Amino acid sequence: MQMSMPRPAVPPTVLVTGFEPFDQDPVNPSWEVARALDGWDGGGATVRAVQLPCVFGLAVERLDQALAQWQPRLVVGLGLAAGRSEWTPERVAINCDDARIPDNAGRQPVDQAVVQGGPAAYFSTLPVKAIVQSLRAAGLPASVSNTAGTFVCNHVFYALMHRLAERPGVRGGFVHVPALPEQAARHPGLPSMALDTQVQALRVTLRTALAVTEDIVAVGGQLH
Amino acid sequence: MQMSMPRPAVPPTVLVTGFEPFDQDPVNPSWEVARALDGWDGGGATVRAVQLPCVFGLAVERLDQALAQWQPRLVVGLGLAAGRSEWTPERVAINCDDARIPDNAGRQPVDQAVVQGGPAAYFSTLPVKAIVQSLRAAGLPASVSNTAGTFVCNHVFYALMHRLAERPGVRGGFVHVPALPEQAARHPGLPSMALDTQVQALRVTLRTALAVTEDIVAVGGQLH
Amino acid sequence: MQMSMPRPAVPPTVLVTGFEPFDQDPVNPSWEVARALDGWDGGGATVRAVQLPCVFGLAVERLDQALAQWQPRLVVGLGLAAGRSEWTPERVAINCDDARIPDNAGRQPVDQAVVQGGPAAYFSTLPVKAIVQSLRAAGLPASVSNTAGTFVCNHVFYALMHRLAERPGVRGGFVHVPALPEQAARHPGLPSMALDTQVQALRVTLRTALAVTEDIVAVGGQLH
Amino acid sequence: MQMSMPRPAVPPTVLVTGFEPFDQDPVNPSWEVARALDGWDGGGATVRAVQLPCVFGLAVERLDQALAQWQPRLVVGLGLAAGRSEWTPERVAINCDDARIPDNAGRQPVDQAVVQGGPAAYFSTLPVKAIVQSLRAAGLPASVSNTAGTFVCNHVFYALMHRLAERPGVRGGFVHVPALPEQAARHPGLPSMALDTQVQALRVTLRTALAVTEDIVAVGGQLH
Numbered sequence: 026m027q028m029s030m031p032r033p034a035v036p037p038t039v040l041v042t043g044f045e046p047f048d049q050d051p052v053n054p055s056w057e058v059a060r061a062l063d064g065w066d067g068g069g070a071t072v073r074a075v076q077l078p079c080v081f082g083l084a085v086e087r088l089d090q091a092l093a094q095w096q097p098r099l100v101v102g103l104g105l106a107a108g109r110s111e112w113t114p115e116r117v118a119i120n121c122d123d124a125r126i127p128d129n130a131g132r133q134p135v136d137q138a139v140v141q142g143g144p145a146a147y148f149s150t151l152p153v154k155a156i157v158q159s160l161r162a163a164g165l166p167a168s169v170s171n172t173a174g175t176f177v178c179n180h181v182f183y184a185l186m187h188r189l190a191e192r193p194g195v196r197g198g199f200v201h202v203p204a205l206p207e208q209a210a211r212h213p214g215l216p217s218m219a220l221d222t223q224v225q226a227l228r229v230t231l232r233t234a235l236a237v238t239e240d241i242v243a244v245g246g247q248l249h
Numbered sequence: 250m251q252m253s254m255p256r257p258a259v260p261p262t263v264l265v266t267g268f269e270p271f272d273q274d275p276v277n278p279s280w281e282v283a284r285a286l287d288g289w290d291g292g293g294a295t296v297r298a299v300q301l302p303c304v305f306g307l308a309v310e311r312l313d314q315a316l317a318q319w320q321p322r323l324v325v326g327l328g329l330a331a332g333r334s335e336w337t338p339e340r341v342a343i344n345c346d347d348a349r350i351p352d353n354a355g356r357q358p359v360d361q362a363v364v365q366g367g368p369a370a371y372f373s374t375l376p377v378k379a380i381v382q383s384l385r386a387a388g389l390p391a392s393v394s395n396t397a398g399t400f401v402c403n404h405v406f407y408a409l410m411h412r413l414a415e416r417p418g419v420r421g422g423f424v425h426v427p428a429l430p431e432q433a434a435r436h437p438g439l440p441s442m443a444l445d446t447q448v449q450a451l452r453v454t455l456r457t458a459l460a461v462t463e464d465i466v467a468v469g470g471q472l473h
Numbered sequence: 474m475q476m477s478m479p480r481p482a483v484p485p486t487v488l489v490t491g492f493e494p495f496d497q498d499p500v501n502p503s504w505e506v507a508r509a510l511d512g513w514d515g516g517g518a519t520v521r522a523v524q525l526p527c528v529f530g531l532a533v534e535r536l537d538q539a540l541a542q543w544q545p546r547l548v549v550g551l552g553l554a555a556g557r558s559e560w561t562p563e564r565v566a567i568n569c570d571d572a573r574i575p576d577n578a579g580r581q582p583v584d585q586a587v588v589q590g591g592p593a594a595y596f597s598t599l600p601v602k603a604i605v606q607s608l609r610a611a612g613l614p615a616s617v618s619n620t621a622g623t624f625v626c627n628h629v630f631y632a633l634m635h636r637l638a639e640r641p642g643v644r645g646g647f648v649h650v651p652a653l654p655e656q657a658a659r660h661p662g663l664p665s666m667a668l669d670t671q672v673q674a675l676r677v678t679l680r681t682a683l684a685v686t687e688d689i690v691a692v693g694g695q696l697h
Numbered sequence: 698m699q700m701s702m703p704r705p706a707v708p709p710t711v712l713v714t715g716f717e718p719f720d721q722d723p724v725n726p727s728w729e730v731a732r733a734l735d736g737w738d739g740g741g742a743t744v745r746a747v748q749l750p751c752v753f754g755l756a757v758e759r760l761d762q763a764l765a766q767w768q769p770r771l772v773v774g775l776g777l778a779a780g781r782s783e784w785t786p787e788r789v790a791i792n793c794d795d796a797r798i799p800d801n802a803g804r805q806p807v808d809q810a811v812v813q814g815g816p817a818a819y820f821s822t823l824p825v826k827a828i829v830q831s832l833r834a835a836g837l838p839a840s841v842s843n844t845a846g847t848f849v850c851n852h853v854f855y856a857l858m859h860r861l862a863e864r865p866g867v868r869g870g871f872v873h874v875p876a877l878p879e880q881a882a883r884h885p886g887l888p889s890m891a892l893d894t895q896v897q898a899l900r901v902t903l904r905t906a907l908a909v910t911e912d913i914v915a916v917g918g919q920l921h
Binding site for chain 1: 889890894
Binding site for chain 4: 496552553554555556557564565567569570571572573574581583584592593594595596602619620621622623624626649688690691692693694695696697
């Protein structure tokens with residue numbers, strides 16, 4: 026007689042997206058950080074890192090493929106915010122594409138909806154306050170941001186939340202990250218954060234996001 | 250026989266709100282600017298300026314009274330954004346109160362909805378791009394802003410748009426304004442804009458908002 | 474018999490210099506402010522406003538002509554500091570030309586002395602702390618600055634102080650001023666100060682500089 | 698018979714100073730970076746790291762002891778510039794103590810000379826342009842600064858250059874450094890640079906300062 030072996034439990038997956046370089050810079054920290062943790066199991070789930078093109082529309086197609094392929098329980102999008110000095114979990118995605126510069130395919134939508142007929146905005150379902158608190162406790166600079174802009178980052182963030190709105194068990198959100206020191210060396214005056222520091226920040230972010238399903242109540246707003 | 254006299258046409262009304270001082274400052278430019286144009290007829294409508302308390306909830310009660318009293322066809326809320334150097338028409342109001350400091354009544358809501366069950370956000374129905382273009386053409390510094398913060402300004406802006414959502418013929422929005430020079434003289438390093446300049450900016454804003462019912466297509470987004 | 478008539482007392486002169494436009498901008502507030510007070514007698518002395526070319530060397534030649542012509546008892550140089558939001562009396566001029574961009578004649582000296590063999594620096598002989606205090610008391614934003622940069626402004630400031638070092642009775646210095654609102658309207662994000670406000674600031678500066686010969690002791694330094 | 702052994706050549710010494718913490722912060726990156734390279738021989742000389750008290754006067758006494766003890770051929774002072782995002786070699790030290798806050802002993806000099814009767818300023822004798830160029834080439838953010846402020850950093854910098862003016866063979870200068878990430882985690886919004894990055898920057902700075910005795914000609918000035 027043969028014992029039926031229990032199927033090994035498939036560990037849950039966390040999808041982390043980063044962007045290809047844009048705006049004539051040869052590197053994008055959002056992807057460098059994401060791929061550094063591809064395959065990492067630290068938070069009780071396996072990280073899958075996926076690079077998105079910095080192109081309106083195409084980025085969402087690639088996101089959809091990754092969602093279908095990996096069936097993640099948690100999705101964290103990363104994007105570069107040149108000029109910010111901290112990791113900034115985004116609070117809200119808005120239904121607006123308004124490109125200040127062309128994307129990598131030369132597209133420059135102005136004041137168009139990300140999703141025609143979609144709601145004006147979605148709030149992140151990541152515990153943004155708990156993430157900021159955990160990052161700071163680990164000595165990592167962080168603040169909640171109330172705007173993800175109107176470029177491809179917000180585009181992907183909104184599209185992601187629009188999809189997750191129909192998948193109640195899957196949480197997700199977006200974090201803007203600073204430039205790398207090597208970028209600041211080419212753009213005098215730009216704040217930066219070392220890659221090691223940013224990878225550590227992603228670990229803390231993912232662990233917190235997996236562990237905290239209901240955000241803490243902590244002051245973290247902006248007067249304007 | 251008695252001729253029926255034609256009823257004199259009542260000129261349409263524009264409601265402009267400003268805030269009382271807060272955060273220990275003796276003056277608030279948003280109210281100084283608003284009241285400077287109380288009764289002004291320049292844009293084909295009569296301006297009514299109303300001061301709101303810098304208090305969550307109470308500010309909206311006062312707004313409701315003003316809406317009922319004046320039945321405006323256009324509503325422009327003004328609020329101080331200390332640290333900004335330009336007039337910044339706000340693009341979007343979000344359904345979130347998250348007070349970094351207590352309001353003038355000591356209230357400090359954290360991550361609460363402005364309107365329970367309301368949509369995540371409302372877009373301004375002012376022609377924000379056209380307003381920025383008109384202001385710049387008049388030599389007045391201006392940019393579109395993508396976040397009104399999470400304090401009483403955003404609270405009033407969201408509550409306003411929630412009400413206007415049910416009054417199709419009435420448009421409205423919010424503009425954050427810089428500190429006055431006298432405030433910057435007490436807070437070294439703060440950018441400022443003279444009261445005269447700001448009053449001129451309000452005139453241009455109101456004229457443009459009355460004349461332009463469908464916004465222009467103009468680049469004015471932010472990368473992040 | 475003829476009475477000898479007493480010669481009418483010649484009122485002392487204050488020389489105020491401003492610069493012509495540079496860096497492709499059609500206007501320079503330093504000259505607009507200076508010329509607005511040309512001939513003004515408010516502080517017990519008559520203002521003579523002189524425009525300097527934004528050219529290394531030539532600017533000093535023009536300054537020398539003005540010093541010879543007007544024999545001023547006080548000299549205040551004005552220059553634009555795009556990006557500053559306040560009136561900033563400069564504390565110190567350094568013996569260094571280091572041009573980040575070419576001047577209006579295409580000259581771009583790098584790490585050259587303003588005056589070969591001159592001392593490394595001169596301190597302003599204006600009462601910079603008293604001027605800042607008076608400006609703030611009048612509701613005008615102001616702070617002491619510890620660097621006038623290394624472009625034509627510092628060049629003129631250093632050359633002026635080098636000349637005044639041999640004229641014990643004549644005091645002088647330099648003030649950097651913000652952009653005008655019309656400039657900020659062309660350069661989104663730039664802080665600005667209205668021309669009226671700046672002219673008022675020049676009045677306060679000149680009155681204080683004429684009245685206060687020994688500066689007050691007031692905190693006004695920078696950590697770095 | 699006893700052979701006389703040749704005396705081992707004493708390698709030249711580089712003195713690097715950092716400061717103790719101040720302004721209520723538990724750590725000071727200037728000292729953390731300096732002590733990380735104490736004993737390092739990488740640039741053809743041995744580094745000696747010395748911590749200075751953040752106290753006017755006492756800091757210079759400690760500096761004098763270190764100069765006497767180590768007889769360095771090169772001296773590099775380091776100090777924290779909270780708010781800067783780059784390594785900033787300072788161009789010039791001015792003869793002025795003007796403390797915005799009390800030092801660690803409660804002293805707060807206002808507009809006093811560092812050295813009574815000393816010259817108004819000294820230029821750094823480090824090759825500041827070459828250092829910035831080397832740092833950037835190594836992917837490390839850096840810019841020349843034209844003001845070291847008027848607090849204890851400038852005080853030590855000026856006192857150092859005053860002493861080196863009489864030791865023709867010894868060069869020296871000062872570099873302001875950014876906050877550490879752990880400090881920025883406590884002060885939201887502050888730019889920072891990781892300790893590893895800063896230690897790497899010190900290595901590049903020392904190697905360049907030892908190798909380059911005459912600075913390169915490179916654009917690096919400021920308009921104001």
